Structures are given as C-alpha cells and as structure tokens.
Amino acid sequence: MIHLTAFDLALAAILVLVLAVLSARVQRSLANQILIAAARTTVQLLLVGLVLKALFANVNIAWVGLMALFMLLVAGYEVTARQSRRLRGGWAFGVGSLSMFLSSFAVTLFALVVIIGNQPWYAPQYAIPLLGMLLGNTMNGVSIAMDRLTQLAWNQRAEIEARLMLGHTAREAVRDYKRDAVRAGLIPIINAMAAAGVVSLPGMMTGQILAGAAPVEAVKYQILIMFLIAVGTGLGTMAAVATASRRLFDERQRLRLDRLKAAAV
C-alpha cells in the first residue's frame, strides 16, 4: 500500500484551484462555492479521521451512539436545506430525520448483527463507515423525494383540489404525486446499481482497492453496501413521502399549502 503524503494531496488541491479559476470566468459565485466545498471536504474529513482514530482506540457504545446521532442530525439539516418548499414548523427536519433514522439505523443494525457479526456488534470500524454510507445515500433519496412531493403539490394544487371537490379522498388525490416523488428519490441508487462495474467503479470499492485490499473482497463488500443502500434509501424515501404527504392535508382532508414555506433564495 502506497501512503499519501501531504504533498500528494497538495498537488490534487492545485487542480481544484485551477478549476475554480476557470469557473470564475463563467460565474464568480461558482468559484467560491467550489473552494468552500473543497475546504469543507478537507476539514470535515480530517476531523472525522481524528474522531474515528479516537473511537477505534476507545470502543464504547456510548461514543458510537453519540457519533451516530450527530451524523443523523446533520443529515436531517441537509435534507431540510435542500428543499425549495419545505414543511413549516420543524416538520421538514422531523420527517426527514425520522425516516432516515428508521431506515438507515435499522439496515445498519441488521448488517452489523446478522451479516457481519463482529464482536462487539457496534465495533466502530464497521458501524460508523456503514452508517455513513447508508445515511449519505438515504439523505439524497429522502431530500430529492420530499422536494419533488412538495413541488408537485404546489404546482398541481388546482388538480389536487379538483379531485377533492369531486369527493376523492386526500390519498387518492395525491397518489400519483407520491409515486413520482418515490421514483425520483430512488432513481440515483437504481442507476448506481445498474451502472456499477460497467460504467462506474463505486467509490468505496475503488478506495479499498487503492488501499491494498484484494479486488474480490472489495467487490463483495461493495455488493453488500449497494444492497443495503438500496433497501435503506427505498424504505427511507417511502416513509418520508408517506409522512410528508399526510402532513399536506388536515383532518378534514383539505390541501394545506399554508404548511409549506418557500426557502429563502
């Protein structure tokens, strides 16, 4: 395994700087966004590296739980921030976090206890990376799906209300839009599974191989991860869409778009 030096990373950083300079010609703010995002990646990953080092040294379920909770809250915040029209009063955050919690945590727990069977099951070397992969992907699915659902409800309100006026239930009136939202949330993982190995080499597997793992071992883990991500994303997205679509209507099955708030641009 070839160790990377700080100089190696600096060379890659120069490439990012070149990209930022080029993109500044297109749009000034785009260059800023690239630089800020690159800086965040560096700082956040270095920090998490240190945290993981400390966690590995002190295997304790409380510390692992705290780390997991922190990751969940940040994911909940990201889901909320990415919606152009979101549910008011903490509902966007609540629905997003809860559905990610239910799906990602359940799937991670299943993988740790039943499939990997490590001792102890919460060994941070397995628990944290697995949960991270699941949360990251579920977060994408949930935020895309919730964004799609609220956008559709907003844009198609006349159709939804026309159906309510004809005595359709809220469920019937919103069913097509729920289906669209779930599909939108699942497209990325379906594409990733379909293209894996043919068009793209998944990042986790690539990282393992670069770090010196045997390709077939890396592939087996990648397949496991893909399946877990698909299940986690699917369950999380369906739970989020089901809960959010209920919140769009009240107890008299009225469409309540006043419960949506446009995000500040």
Place this chain on the structure above:
Amino acid sequence: MAELRVEALGGEGWGPLDLAIGAGECLCLSGPSGSGKTRLLRAIADLDPHSGMVYLDGTPAASFKAPLWRRQVALLPSDSRWWAATVLEHFDQDADIQLATIGLPDEALHWAVERLSSGERQRLALLRVLAHQPKVLLLDEPTANLDARNTERIETLVADYRHSQRAAVLWVSHDEAQMKRVSDRHLQLEQGRICRATGAAA
C-alpha cells in the same frame, strides 16, 4: 328536501356570514373581485379552514366524512381541471354517464381532454359533478369563459337538475342578465359581508 344552512361562516378578512337555501331553490351571489365569493364557496365545500357552521338538512358538515360532504355539497369552479388523458378516466367506474344530456355523442368519453373545446370541457365538468347526485351545487362563475350558446346550455342543465332533484344551488355570477334568468333571489357581497339582499327568502 335538501336544505343548505350557513351560520356565522367566516375566515381571515371575510364574514361572519349567514344564509340559507331551500331545496330546489337557487340563490345568486355577486360582488366585486376580492369580496369573498370564492372564499365563501370554498368554506362551504370545506376546502379551507374556517369558523362557523354549515348544515345540510340540519346535519353539520363535521358529521360527514369530508369526501362524502364534498360529493353532496359539490363545488364547480369556472376553470375545470383534468388530471388524466381521456374524459372517461375522470368519472367513477360505476358512474351512469348520460352524455346525451349535455349534447355530446357517446364516443366523447374516449376523447382526449386536450382536444375538448372550452364549452365541451365545462359541460363535461358539470356532468362529472352531477354524476354524484349532489344535494347542493356551488357554482363559481360556471359560464365565465363560455359563449352565449354554451352559457345557455349550462343554465338549462343546472335548472333541469335543480327541478328534478330538488337541489339547492348557490350561483356566483357577475352577469346581471344571467342572475335574473336563473334566480329571483340575489345576495351582494362587499368586503366579505352581505351588503344587499333582494328577493324573497325561502
């Protein structure tokens, strides 16, 4: 038989309003835009949160499941909405659809909604509402986008239904002549309140 009674109905910036429409009666409602006509109709159909009560034959709206209430107290807007490709998909599966009553051939059920003229659309929208045999019709400028011939057709359809089913009708219109044709009772709204009532109350 079916009577609609509205008590102290109101919302943000309009009401409280009281009114009653007897079975087989038609009440016209007019007023400048923003006077609360549409908000009143939406509140009666229980599409918006509101204060006050609405009764159908003495039974409050809250005693009905919301979809059942909206089938019995049906709102027809001026601009009908269609969410599927063909006309048929917008009717219940067991609906008894009498296209002849609106002057369209039977094959119109399989027409694409996109192909419909505005007159055909509105007649079909009315048929779609009447298929549920509502006891109350709330019409929000139902002929606003129609020519004289299609307006007359809608007026006739509503009058036939009202007389044969003894339905109560609340008709929002801005056309003096139309109001005279369809009803002898007339309420005028201004800034969310009734400012003038003409004709005999039932």
